[in-house]
Amino acid sequence: MGCLISHLAAKLAFFPPTPPTYKIKKREHDGKFVALKTTSSLSICGPNDDPSLDILFLDTKRGNKIVAFYLKNPYARLTLLYSHGNAADLGHLYDLFVQLKVNLRVNVIGYDYSGYGASSGKPSELDTYADIEAVYQCLETDYGISQENIILYGQSVGSGPTLHLAAKLPRLRGVVLHSAILSGIRVMCHVKCSFCCDIYKNINKIRKVKCPVLVIHGTDDDVVNWMHGKGLWKMAKDAYEPLWIKGGGHCDLELYPDYARHLCKFVFEMEKVTTEIRLRKIRQTLRLPKRSNATSTSSSNLCCRMKPTSQEGKKHGSETCCWWPKCTGCKPKSSSCVSCFKSNCFKCSCWCNCSCKFPSLTCPRPKCSCWC
Numbered sequence: 196m197g198c199l200i201s202h203l204a205a206k207l208a209f210f211p212p213t214p215p216t217y218k219i220k221k222r223e224h225d226g227k228f229v230a231l232k233t234t235s236s237l238s239i240c241g242p243n244d245d246p247s248l249d250i251l252f253l254d255t256k257r258g259n260k261i262v263a264f265y266l267k268n269p270y271a272r273l274t275l276l277y278s279h280g281n282a283a284d285l286g287h288l289y290d291l292f293v294q295l296k297v298n299l300r301v302n303v304i305g306y307d308y309s310g311y312g313a314s315s316g317k318p319s320e321l322d323t324y325a326d327i328e329a330v331y332q333c334l335e336t337d338y339g340i341s342q343e344n345i346i347l348y349g350q351s352v353g354s355g356p357t358l359h360l361a362a363k364l365p366r367l368r369g370v371v372l373h374s375a376i377l378s379g380i381r382v383m384c385h386v387k388c389s390f391c392c393d394i395y396k397n398i399n400k401i402r403k404v405k406c407p408v409l410v411i412h413g414t415d416d417d418v419v420n421w422m423h424g425k426g427l428w429k430m431a432k433d434a435y436e437p438l439w440i441k442g443g444g445h446c447d448l449e450l451y452p453d454y455a456r457h458l459c460k461f462v463f464e465m466e467k468v469t470t471e472i473r474l475r476k477i478r479q480t481l482r483l484p485k486r487s488n489a490t491s492t493s494s495s496n497l498c499c500r501m502k503p504t505s506q507e508g509k510k511h512g513s514e515t516c517c518w519w520p521k522c523t524g525c526k527p528k529s530s531s532c533v534s535c536f537k538s539n540c541f542k543c544s545c546w547c548n549c550s551c552k553f554p555s556l557t558c559p560r561p562k563c564s565c566w567c
Contacts, residue, residue, distance in 0.1 A: 215313060268301060375427055
């Protein structure tokens with residue numbers, strides 16, 4: 196039953212455009228990949244080629260080959276890794292990527308899930324996880340971009356793979372959740388409890404994200420209620436000021452001026468976060484509790500072996516005294532005086548009779564007399 200519900204949730208979660216809005220063709224004269232519109236032979240970039248666009252084919256660990264668009268900005272310090280919603284592909288998103296690249300002054304990489312666009316395979320939760328991991332590995336190995344300079348962006352279903360990767364990367368620069376979901380079952384059934392058959396359990400993964408998290412959601416979203424976004428924002432460890440767009444739906448938030456304004460503010464603030472500031476935050480999270488007074492007050496109970504030369508030892512003719520009044524290990528073997536046989540005679544209790552220290556030494560005062 197659980198597998199059936201999980202399969203049903205997956206069916207309702209993925210709606211790849213059919214047919215895809217683009218196709219990939221390799222040019223003969225230079226061997227470069229170009230993206231053409233499905234309805235015509237025109238490039239999705241327009242009449243002129245986009246020199247900043249790299250079209251990539253990436254192999255995933257689950258055996259699929261996915262398509263990714265990488266748009267370079269020569270002035271960028273950060274890179275935005277974009278995971279789109281369930282009913283779109285890269286053909287829909289190219290114009291948005293260009294705007295984000297210019298307005299946010301970032302590099303942008305977006306990808307199609309397995310079974311979307313020109314990517315092979317069929318869409319599933321596990322495949323989307325493998326897809327985003329392949330894209331991140333490409334950024335790291337082919338472009339030399341470390342996680343410290345990456346902002347993950349997840350829209351709707353894309354919040355699932357986004358939080359999956361964010362939970363594994365502790366040094367990410369930031370995360371943006373756009374119309375995100377708490378989990379797949381919670382979108383369909385509006386339940387508050389968790390099920391083993393659920394997909395995209397973001398409600399559990401958001402707590403593992405260590406970088407700043409920006410949540411953007413429309414208050415009139417009729418697909419994913421804005422309470423999903425509010426719940427994720429409340430559970431985030433390092434929650435950034437959220438953006439609740441009044442009257443915003445599920446697929447139109449980019450049209451509101453507040454969207455670009457608030458997103459720019461977040462990205463620019465993430466640019467200012469230096470290594471020193473990040474290390475300071477880490478130290479604060481790892482700060483050890485202050486030492487209590489119990490440590491100093493209990494020092495008097497330590498053995499005399501830990502003490503400097505004592506007056507009691509000097510009285511016995513020795514530089515150090517083995518016996519200490521509160522040291523349970525260094526008290527004499529017997530409670531009675533070895534000379535006068537009176538109990539609790541500490542003066543006549545020869546320190547060499549102590550079993551805890553130097554049993555081979557001779558008594559410095561073999562003829563001590565009892566004065567008790």
